Protein backbone atom coordinates (compact mmCIF):
# COMPACT_ATOMS: atom_id res chain seq x y z
CA UNK A 1 0.00 0.00 0.00
CA UNK A 2 2.79 2.40 0.89
CA UNK A 3 4.55 1.86 -2.39
CA UNK A 4 1.34 2.53 -4.23
CA UNK A 5 0.71 5.66 -2.15
CA UNK A 6 4.22 6.95 -2.82
CA UNK A 7 3.89 6.41 -6.50
CA UNK A 8 0.82 8.61 -6.61
CA UNK A 9 2.46 11.73 -5.27
CA UNK A 10 5.13 13.93 -6.85
CA UNK A 11 8.44 14.26 -5.06
CA UNK A 12 7.80 17.90 -4.28
CA UNK A 13 6.20 19.49 -1.24
CA UNK A 14 2.61 20.42 -2.01
CA UNK A 15 2.85 23.51 0.17
CA UNK A 16 6.22 25.10 -0.64
CA UNK A 17 7.27 23.27 -3.80
CA UNK A 18 10.66 22.24 -2.48
CA UNK A 19 11.92 18.79 -3.49
CA UNK A 20 11.19 16.08 -0.94
CA UNK A 21 14.26 14.18 0.26
CA UNK A 22 12.40 10.92 -0.14
CA UNK A 23 9.15 9.67 -1.51
CA UNK A 24 6.46 10.00 1.07
CA UNK A 25 2.81 9.13 1.34
CA UNK A 26 2.29 12.69 2.64
CA UNK A 27 3.79 15.19 0.17
CA UNK A 28 4.49 17.86 2.77
CA UNK A 29 8.12 18.56 3.72
CA UNK A 30 9.47 18.51 7.27
CA UNK A 31 10.05 22.26 7.24
CA UNK A 32 6.43 22.98 6.34
CA UNK A 33 5.15 20.76 9.14
CA UNK A 34 7.05 22.92 11.63
CA UNK A 35 6.10 26.26 10.10
CA UNK A 36 2.34 26.30 10.36
CA UNK A 37 1.22 29.68 11.69
CA UNK A 38 0.32 29.11 15.34
CA UNK A 39 -1.84 31.34 17.50
CA UNK A 40 -0.12 33.32 20.21
CA UNK A 41 -0.69 36.39 22.33
CA UNK A 42 -3.81 37.50 24.23
CA UNK A 43 -7.06 36.01 22.99
CA UNK A 44 -10.75 36.12 23.82
CA UNK A 45 -11.61 33.69 26.63
CA UNK A 46 -14.75 32.55 24.81
CA UNK A 47 -14.19 32.50 21.05
CA UNK A 48 -10.39 32.57 21.01
CA UNK A 49 -10.22 35.61 18.73
CA UNK A 50 -6.93 37.43 18.93
CA UNK A 51 -7.28 40.58 21.01
CA UNK A 52 -5.67 43.34 19.04
CA UNK A 53 -4.91 45.70 21.92
CA UNK A 54 -4.21 45.19 25.61
CA UNK A 55 -7.21 47.43 26.30
CA UNK A 56 -8.49 44.93 28.80
CA UNK A 57 -7.66 44.88 32.46
CA UNK A 58 -4.42 42.97 32.50
CA UNK A 59 -5.17 41.58 35.96
CA UNK A 60 -8.15 39.81 34.44
CA UNK A 61 -6.56 38.84 31.17
CA UNK A 62 -7.67 35.23 31.55
CA UNK A 63 -11.28 36.36 31.35
CA UNK A 64 -10.83 39.00 28.64
CA UNK A 65 -13.56 38.92 26.03
CA UNK A 66 -13.65 40.33 22.52
CA UNK A 67 -16.28 42.88 21.63
CA UNK A 68 -18.42 40.32 19.80
CA UNK A 69 -18.59 37.96 22.78
CA UNK A 70 -19.36 40.83 25.16
CA UNK A 71 -22.21 42.05 22.94
CA UNK A 72 -23.59 38.67 21.88
CA UNK A 73 -22.29 35.84 24.11
CA UNK A 74 -21.92 32.64 22.07
CA UNK A 75 -23.87 29.49 22.99
CA UNK A 76 -20.60 27.54 23.35
CA UNK A 77 -18.41 27.68 26.45
CA UNK A 78 -15.13 28.17 24.65
CA UNK A 79 -13.62 27.78 21.19
CA UNK A 80 -9.97 26.87 20.62
CA UNK A 81 -7.95 26.61 17.41
CA UNK A 82 -4.45 25.42 16.62
CA UNK A 83 -3.35 28.03 14.13
CA UNK A 84 -4.20 30.86 11.81
CA UNK A 85 -5.97 30.23 8.54
CA UNK A 86 -3.22 31.60 6.36
CA UNK A 87 -0.02 30.58 4.54
CA UNK A 88 0.79 26.89 4.92
CA UNK A 89 -2.28 26.16 7.01
CA UNK A 90 -4.56 27.53 4.34
CA UNK A 91 -2.76 25.53 1.64
CA UNK A 92 -2.86 22.34 3.72
CA UNK A 93 -6.58 22.63 4.47
CA UNK A 94 -7.24 23.33 0.81
CA UNK A 95 -5.19 20.26 -0.15
CA UNK A 96 -7.15 18.10 2.28
CA UNK A 97 -10.56 19.44 1.36
CA UNK A 98 -10.44 20.03 -2.36
CA UNK A 99 -7.46 18.01 -3.60
CA UNK A 100 -8.45 15.09 -1.35
CA UNK A 101 -4.99 14.79 0.12
CA UNK A 102 -6.23 12.34 2.76
CA UNK A 103 -2.81 11.39 4.16
CA UNK A 104 -2.44 14.99 5.38
CA UNK A 105 -5.35 14.42 7.77
CA UNK A 106 -3.04 12.54 10.12
CA UNK A 107 -0.60 15.41 10.68
CA UNK A 108 -3.36 18.00 10.71
CA UNK A 109 -5.35 15.85 13.14
CA UNK A 110 -2.39 15.93 15.52
CA UNK A 111 -2.44 19.72 15.38
CA UNK A 112 -6.16 19.67 16.14
CA UNK A 113 -5.38 17.35 19.07
CA UNK A 114 -2.93 19.94 20.42
CA UNK A 115 -5.70 22.55 20.32
CA UNK A 116 -8.19 20.21 22.03
CA UNK A 117 -5.61 19.37 24.70
CA UNK A 118 -5.70 23.00 25.82
CA UNK A 119 -9.25 22.30 27.06
CA UNK A 120 -8.14 19.30 29.14
CA UNK A 121 -7.92 21.17 32.44
CA UNK A 122 -11.35 22.79 32.21
CA UNK A 123 -13.53 20.61 29.98
CA UNK A 124 -15.64 17.73 31.35
CA UNK A 125 -13.95 14.33 31.56
CA UNK A 126 -16.58 12.74 29.34
CA UNK A 127 -17.57 14.36 26.06
CA UNK A 128 -19.30 13.48 22.82
CA UNK A 129 -17.18 14.57 19.87
CA UNK A 130 -19.33 15.84 17.01
CA UNK A 131 -17.80 16.96 13.70
CA UNK A 132 -19.70 19.77 11.95
CA UNK A 133 -21.58 17.85 9.25
CA UNK A 134 -21.79 18.57 5.54
CA UNK A 135 -25.18 18.55 3.87
CA UNK A 136 -25.71 15.20 2.14
CA UNK A 137 -25.48 16.80 -1.30
CA UNK A 138 -22.08 18.29 -0.51
CA UNK A 139 -20.99 15.03 1.10
CA UNK A 140 -21.96 13.17 -2.08
CA UNK A 141 -19.95 15.64 -4.13
CA UNK A 142 -16.83 15.63 -1.91
CA UNK A 143 -17.01 12.02 -0.78
CA UNK A 144 -15.86 12.72 2.77
CA UNK A 145 -16.27 15.18 5.62
CA UNK A 146 -12.92 16.80 6.40
CA UNK A 147 -14.09 17.73 9.92
CA UNK A 148 -14.75 14.06 10.66
CA UNK A 149 -11.37 12.99 9.22
CA UNK A 150 -9.60 15.53 11.42
CA UNK A 151 -11.63 14.44 14.47
CA UNK A 152 -10.77 10.76 13.93
CA UNK A 153 -7.03 11.49 13.78
CA UNK A 154 -7.16 13.94 16.69
CA UNK A 155 -8.93 11.40 18.91
CA UNK A 156 -6.36 8.76 17.97
CA UNK A 157 -3.64 11.09 19.22
CA UNK A 158 -5.55 12.17 22.36
CA UNK A 159 -6.22 8.59 23.40
CA UNK A 160 -2.46 8.27 23.83
CA UNK A 161 -1.71 11.68 25.34
CA UNK A 162 -4.82 11.89 27.57
CA UNK A 163 -5.96 8.30 28.20
CA UNK A 164 -8.12 9.38 31.14
CA UNK A 165 -10.21 11.69 28.93
CA UNK A 166 -13.30 9.92 27.64
CA UNK A 167 -13.95 11.38 24.19
CA UNK A 168 -16.47 9.49 22.08
CA UNK A 169 -16.97 10.22 18.39
CA UNK A 170 -20.64 10.68 17.44
CA UNK A 171 -20.58 11.60 13.75
CA UNK A 172 -24.20 11.19 12.76
CA UNK A 173 -25.78 13.00 15.71
CA UNK A 174 -25.86 16.43 14.12
CA UNK A 175 -27.42 16.96 10.68
CA UNK A 176 -27.13 19.79 8.24
CA UNK A 177 -30.66 20.51 7.08
CA UNK A 178 -29.96 22.89 4.27
CA UNK A 179 -27.44 22.73 1.50
CA UNK A 180 -25.98 26.08 2.47
CA UNK A 181 -24.20 27.78 -0.37
CA UNK A 182 -20.52 28.38 -0.19
CA UNK A 183 -19.83 31.33 2.12
CA UNK A 184 -17.25 32.68 -0.31
CA UNK A 185 -18.05 36.22 -1.34
CA UNK A 186 -20.97 36.62 1.05
CA UNK A 187 -21.36 39.63 3.29
CA UNK A 188 -21.27 38.92 7.03
CA UNK A 189 -25.06 39.27 7.19
CA UNK A 190 -25.52 36.82 4.32
CA UNK A 191 -23.16 34.41 6.04
CA UNK A 192 -25.19 34.55 9.21
CA UNK A 193 -28.47 34.00 7.38
CA UNK A 194 -26.86 31.23 5.37
CA UNK A 195 -26.24 29.09 8.43
CA UNK A 196 -29.16 30.19 10.60
CA UNK A 197 -31.17 27.13 11.67
CA UNK A 198 -29.06 25.03 9.31
CA UNK A 199 -28.55 22.27 11.89
CA UNK A 200 -30.70 19.74 13.66
CA UNK A 201 -30.05 16.90 16.09
CA UNK A 202 -31.18 13.52 14.77
CA UNK A 203 -31.72 11.94 18.17
CA UNK A 204 -32.03 14.46 21.05
CA UNK A 205 -31.79 11.67 23.64
CA UNK A 206 -28.23 11.03 22.41
CA UNK A 207 -27.10 14.53 23.42
CA UNK A 208 -29.42 15.19 26.39
CA UNK A 209 -27.35 16.27 29.41
CA UNK A 210 -24.15 15.38 27.52
CA UNK A 211 -21.12 17.62 27.14
CA UNK A 212 -20.22 18.18 23.50
CA UNK A 213 -16.95 18.88 21.72
CA UNK A 214 -17.80 20.32 18.30
CA UNK A 215 -15.09 19.91 15.65
CA UNK A 216 -14.54 21.83 12.42
CA UNK A 217 -11.64 22.65 10.13
CA UNK A 218 -11.96 26.45 10.17
CA UNK A 219 -13.52 29.03 12.48
CA UNK A 220 -14.22 32.12 10.40
CA UNK A 221 -16.87 34.46 11.77
CA UNK A 222 -18.12 31.87 14.25
CA UNK A 223 -21.56 31.75 12.60
CA UNK A 224 -21.35 28.00 11.92
CA UNK A 225 -20.09 27.21 15.44
CA UNK A 226 -22.84 29.34 16.98
CA UNK A 227 -25.59 27.83 14.83
CA UNK A 228 -24.48 24.22 15.44
CA UNK A 229 -24.00 24.85 19.19
CA UNK A 230 -27.45 26.38 19.40
CA UNK A 231 -29.02 23.27 17.84
CA UNK A 232 -27.17 21.05 20.33
CA UNK A 233 -28.15 23.16 23.34
CA UNK A 234 -31.77 23.25 22.18
CA UNK A 235 -31.69 19.45 21.94
CA UNK A 236 -30.65 19.32 25.59
CA UNK A 237 -26.83 19.25 25.55
CA UNK A 238 -25.33 20.33 28.88
CA UNK A 239 -22.49 22.31 27.29
CA UNK A 240 -20.67 22.75 23.99
CA UNK A 241 -16.95 23.36 23.48
CA UNK A 242 -15.56 24.05 20.02
CA UNK A 243 -12.19 23.07 18.54
CA UNK A 244 -11.00 23.89 15.04
CA UNK A 245 -7.74 23.38 13.23
CA UNK A 246 -7.50 27.02 12.18
CA UNK A 247 -9.20 30.34 12.59
CA UNK A 248 -9.36 33.33 10.30
CA UNK A 249 -7.67 36.43 11.61
CA UNK A 250 -10.16 39.23 11.99
CA UNK A 251 -8.70 42.61 11.32
CA UNK A 252 -11.64 44.89 12.00
CA UNK A 253 -13.31 43.74 15.18
CA UNK A 254 -16.18 46.16 14.74
CA UNK A 255 -17.25 44.40 11.58
CA UNK A 256 -17.45 41.10 13.36
CA UNK A 257 -19.45 42.51 16.24
CA UNK A 258 -21.80 44.07 13.69
CA UNK A 259 -22.22 40.62 12.24
CA UNK A 260 -24.06 39.50 15.34
CA UNK A 261 -25.69 42.56 16.84
CA UNK A 262 -28.55 44.76 15.72
CA UNK A 263 -26.17 47.24 14.16
CA UNK A 264 -25.70 44.92 11.25
CA UNK A 265 -28.84 46.11 9.48
CA UNK A 266 -27.63 49.69 9.20
CA UNK A 267 -24.15 48.50 8.71
CA UNK A 268 -24.85 46.21 5.78
CA UNK A 269 -27.25 48.66 4.18
CA UNK A 270 -24.73 51.44 4.13
CA UNK A 271 -22.93 52.13 0.85
CA UNK A 272 -19.62 51.30 2.49
CA UNK A 273 -20.87 47.84 3.35
CA UNK A 274 -20.17 46.57 -0.12
CA UNK A 275 -16.46 46.83 0.49
CA UNK A 276 -16.39 46.42 4.27
CA UNK A 277 -16.93 42.66 4.61
CA UNK A 278 -13.77 41.69 2.81
CA UNK A 279 -11.75 43.81 5.23
CA UNK A 280 -12.62 41.69 8.24
CA UNK A 281 -10.56 38.83 6.94
CA UNK A 282 -6.89 38.60 6.39
CA UNK A 283 -7.44 36.79 3.13
CA UNK A 284 -9.76 37.08 0.20
CA UNK A 285 -10.21 33.42 -0.44
CA UNK A 286 -12.69 32.40 2.20
CA UNK A 287 -13.52 28.91 3.39
CA UNK A 288 -16.95 27.59 2.60
CA UNK A 289 -17.89 27.72 6.28
Ligand SMILES: [Zn+2]
Pocket residue numbers: 013014015016017018028029030031032
Ligand atom coordinates in the same frame (compact mmCIF):
# COMPACT_ATOMS: atom_id res chain seq x y z
ZN1 LIG B 1 7.27 22.36 2.22
Ligand SMILES: [Zn+2]
Pocket residue numbers: 044045046047048049065066067068069070
Ligand atom coordinates in the same frame (compact mmCIF):
# COMPACT_ATOMS: atom_id res chain seq x y z
ZN1 LIG C 1 -14.79 36.37 21.59
